[in-house]
Amino acid sequence: MDTLNLRTENYFRDLLLIYFARQPLILGTTAAIFLAAVVIAFTSAEVFSAEASILLRSNEFQRSPDTVQETELRAFRVDEQDLRSEREILLSPRVLNGAIVKLSQAGFPYADALTVSNLLSSLTVTVIPDTKVLDLELRRPTPEQATEILDAVIEEYMIERTQILNPERTSDFFAIQAERFRSQLGSTKEQLVEMAAANKTADPRAEIQSNIAFKRILQERLNSLEIEAVQYREELRHLDEALGDDQIRLFSFIGRNDTVSSLVQRLVDLSIERGELARNYEDESRVVASVDKQLLETAAQVRREAIDYRDSLATKLETAEKQQELIREQIATVDSRNVDLQIHDIETDSLNRELELIGQSFSTFFRRNQESQIPNSVDGKVSLFYVSVLSPAHTSGKAVFPNRPLILGLGLFAGFLTGFTLGFIREFIDHTFKVPRDVEQYLGVPLLFSTPLLADSSACKADRNHSFTG
Structure with missing residues (x-):
């Protein structure tokens, strides 16, 4: 049996050979990417995060006026659609614009630079799974600014939500519409009378x-x-x-x-x-x-x-x-x-x-x-749902970006991985014999001896380039 077929590959040794063969490329790439990570970690502007949470509670029993003469009790429960609806109200341009106006009226200097699109990109509202809680996070350049803006957004949301779900507002709307149709009834009857008389x-x-x-x-x-x-x-x-x-x-x-x-x-x-x-x-x-x-x-x-x-x-x-x-x-x-x-x-x-x-x-x-x-x-003023601020806007005071340990660690890992990948690609496209056993592996003939190419004074090539005789 041919002894060549019994030999097994030593992949770890191959990786080491690739590393030592392409060491300058691998280390250079690692150093460049790590240096870029250092620059990002120590020169990027800091971003602080303010967080808050809102609890949506259902009014379990609500009087429902299906008829004018009778009222019946029915239960309302908060479902996922209700939570998503509240999220959309929070992220609505009307709420965000109202918060900006409120901050501007309060005299905050940064309010003039705020826009609805700017707030939308920095505000995140998440529905916590299996709960009735909305988690709010706002990222701004300073912790004070993040807290103040998030408080204004929550306050404007509560006001806007009250206006949307206010029964008195609904009653006024129905009254106005009823009066309008009453006027149209009178006008139409007058037209009929005038036509009959004419x-x-x-x-x-x-x-x-x-x-x-x-x-x-x-x-x-x-x-x-x-x-x-x-x-x-x-x-x-x-x-x-x-x-x-x-x-x-x-x-x-x-x-x-x-x-x-x-x-x-x-x-x-x-x-x-x-x-x-x-x-x-x-x-x-x-x-x-x-x-x-x-x-x-x-x-x-x-x-x-x-x-x-x-x-x-x-x-x-x-x-x-x-x-x-x-x-x-x-x-x-x-x-x-x-x-x-x-x-x-x-x-x-x-x-x-x-x-x-x-x-x-x-x-x-x-x-x-x-x-x-x-x-x-x-029952007095009734709402289908009650909204409570479970946790007001607060911040830890620590910047959420840049996270220097994480960025440096990722930079080092990404640099080494990128460098080693480039080295592997270089080795993969290089088809020259690099070690004596390549002769036996690729040519299928026994190796008698090998001599280094002493004419090349380069230390790196002296270790790798040999004259092979088979």
Whole structure:
């Protein structure tokens, strides 16, 4: 069995070899980083910390005004969400800005340089696990400044929290909202009354239906008048044609006039009599001439009656046309009125819906206002949670930064670790033979002897560089 395969690696020796081979690099890196740590530890500005703690206690039994008439007791307990909410109140810009204003009014010289973002970066609020305690820490250049600022923040937090959860403030809000909706109710009702008075109707929809029925009657009457007008025009046209003829016309188509009818009958009788006389007498005879004279007189009388009848028809046509115009105006008036009523109905519906919503809102805020006053009247001022300052702002007086022992220790450790890492990397990328056993390990041949390179006078290389013969 090959003895090379039985050999085990000595890693500790390899590490020592790396250390001694790269000792200048390792020690130089360690010294540089340690020196930087010394500079940081002894030249950095000191930072002091002030700490405080707040306890959040629940009001186990709180009257809940679910209705105005009845109140019931229910329990409130502090949970993690409540603690996080209190933390957000503490870190809110309003609280921090209020603390800055308070410090400025108190005349602290550093207050003018404070900003909300500056305080946010230096203030830490932590919820202690499995407790109802908030731990506050503020870091500032001096212990006095840290304590004063943290006290101001806690004081402003207590004030702001009281304002947020103050039942009287809530009651005032509900009262203001209820009064606003009461005013809107009155204004909307006045608008409805004014609209009803302007349109002179209490029920626009009923009037619209009535107007539609009336319009239907008017339309039927208009159609009838239009038919009559057409008949009158046709009869007038026929009469005008008959009256324009110089011959004797019977005007027998005028059947609705008794006078004309009797004259036409008389004219017919005379015509028959004239025909019978013409068979027995000459046209120049006195008997025939007398009948002819009667015929002419009767025909003239019929024509006069026809003219009178024609004038009466023209009058009727004119009257029918005027009635048509009047009815058309009435229909247009009805249509216009219906449009106005429809607009009024839409606006009324909109106002009624708005009135209903405003009424509901008024009832809600009025009831909430009464409910919000119940805790004050029954139990006095009540809060769901009580906040107590468990530990006021205090400081140990020792700087939390720089921590010289810690920084120096970390600097020394980091320097040595960094230096050794750099040395290991240098050795890892250097593929030359460094010790005699590298020949056997990498070439797989036995080593007979090794001689140092005496030509190199460097002490370091004299220990490491050899001439190997295998």
